[in-house]
Amino acid sequence: MDSNSFRKKEILVIGFFIILINLFLLDFGWEIPLDGSISVGATPITGIPILPTLLSFLLLIPLYFWVYQIPHNGLKNYEKEESKSIIKVFLLIFSIIIIFRTFVLLRYGLPYEKTPMIFFIVLQIIFVECYYLKDFGFHKDNIWKNIAFTFILLFIVGIIFVGILGIIVLGLSSVRLIDLNLILGTPISINWYGLASFPFQLICVGVSEELLFRGYFFTKLRSTNLGYIRSILVSSVFFGLFHVCWYISPQSPWFISDFEQMVSHVGFTFIFGIMMCIIFERTRSLVAPIIIHGLSNSLGSSISISNLFEFSFGEITFSGISISGLTPSAEIWLIILTAVTIIPMFFFFVISILPRLTKWIGVEVN
Numbered sequence: 059m060d061s062n063s064f065r066k067k068e069i070l071v072i073g074f075f076i077i078l079i080n081l082f083l084l085d086f087g088w089e090i091p092l093d094g095s096i097s098v099g100a101t102p103i104t105g106i107p108i109l110p111t112l113l114s115f116l117l118l119i120p121l122y123f124w125v126y127q128i129p130h131n132g133l134k135n136y137e138k139e140e141s142k143s144i145i146k147v148f149l150l151i152f153s154i155i156i157i158f159r160t161f162v163l164l165r166y167g168l169p170y171e172k173t174p175m176i177f178f179i180v181l182q183i184i185f186v187e188c189y190y191l192k193d194f195g196f197h198k199d200n201i202w203k204n205i206a207f208t209f210i211l212l213f214i215v216g217i218i219f220v221g222i223l224g225i226i227v228l229g230l231s232s233v234r235l236i237d238l239n240l241i242l243g244t245p246i247s248i249n250w251y252g253l254a255s256f257p258f259q260l261i262c263v264g265v266s267e268e269l270l271f272r273g274y275f276f277t278k279l280r281s282t283n284l285g286y287i288r289s290i291l292v293s294s295v296f297f298g299l300f301h302v303c304w305y306i307s308p309q310s311p312w313f314i315s316d317f318e319q320m321v322s323h324v325g326f327t328f329i330f331g332i333m334m335c336i337i338f339e340r341t342r343s344l345v346a347p348i349i350i351h352g353l354s355n356s357l358g359s360s361i362s363i364s365n366l367f368e369f370s371f372g373e374i375t376f377s378g379i380s381i382s383g384l385t386p387s388a389e390i391w392l393i394i395l396t397a398v399t400i401i402p403m404f405f406f407f408v409i410s411i412l413p414r415l416t417k418w419i420g421v422e423v424n
Contacts (some may be wrong), residue, residue, distance in 0.1 A: 272293070
């Protein structure tokens with residue numbers, strides 16, 4: 059494509075994205091009030107804005123018809139590009155999204171930039187770069203097999219995780235580091251707003267982030283000589299950094315509301331990104347990453363277990379999931395225990411479970 063034509067189309071898409079973002083910032087104060095305040099990041103949430111929520115779903119309808127019902131002449135299959143060109147274009151897209159994502163999170167405390175983000179990525183692929191969307195994992199091929207694969211995979215991983223956790227809990231209970239009665243009597247708190255957010259987390263959050271980081275960016279990186287491992291790491295680093303916006307606060311020192319929580323969140327999303335890249339690499343479909351992403355976000359924000367663990371090291375007590383206040387030796391012991399269980403589980407999953415499962419269900423793409 060001619061460079062001037064590419065720039066003109068890019069400017070049009072960026073302008074359209076900015077217009078959509080500004081449309082989402084107009085909520086007129088209409089909201090569904092919550093029982094109390096919820097703080098996901100730096101901005102406390104006291105209600106669910108009605109207009110941005112409706113727009114998040116309604117605007118996807120014309121986009122669907124534009125993508126699937128209107129012929130797009132001149133589209134081509136994705137071919138290899140130079141890594142420098144890929145990084146340059148992605149950094150432009152990433153920077154623009156980050157800037158306006160920050161505005162939206164400061165305004166609402168909720169990620170209402172997702173639908174404009176979907177428009178941005180889809181238009182970038184089809185309108186600007188003239189590629190087929192299916193080449194970036196967004197297709198209906200083997201969709202039911204991929205759905206079945208997702209839930210079978212989640213079931214297997216869940217069984218393994220619960221089994222390992224049970225062994226750890228029983229072991230720590232036997233040496234009196236954990237009170238088993240406290241665990242068995244632990245109340246489970248369910249946030250119904252979190253569960254109700256599943257359609258938004260699946261259709262808006264899951265689609266936008268998986269299409270950008272796994273479908274678009276990771277696919278392009280894999281076409282270069284960067285290699286499998288480095289492509290995963292680079293795309294996952296950007297995915298982790300994408301979540302720094304939750305903790306940006308102009309009123310806080312260094313503009314970060316909670317540095318420790320931010321590092322924890324970025325670290326978790328980095329690991330999550332690695333897992334999604336591995337799954338996407340084997341299936342070349344975004345179905346499983348999107349479903350897992352949606353479930354992870356909605357269930358993770360809706361179910362909490364208070365006072366799950368209580369470790370005692372002399373006069374120091376470790377409760378819940380925070381390890382602040384532990385002695386250095388206690389922290390080392392916990393890190394070693396986690397590594398001994400989680401790291402082998404990860405390699406077992408990648409080397410043994412995933413290849414067998416994708417072949418058995420028939421979703422593996424060579």
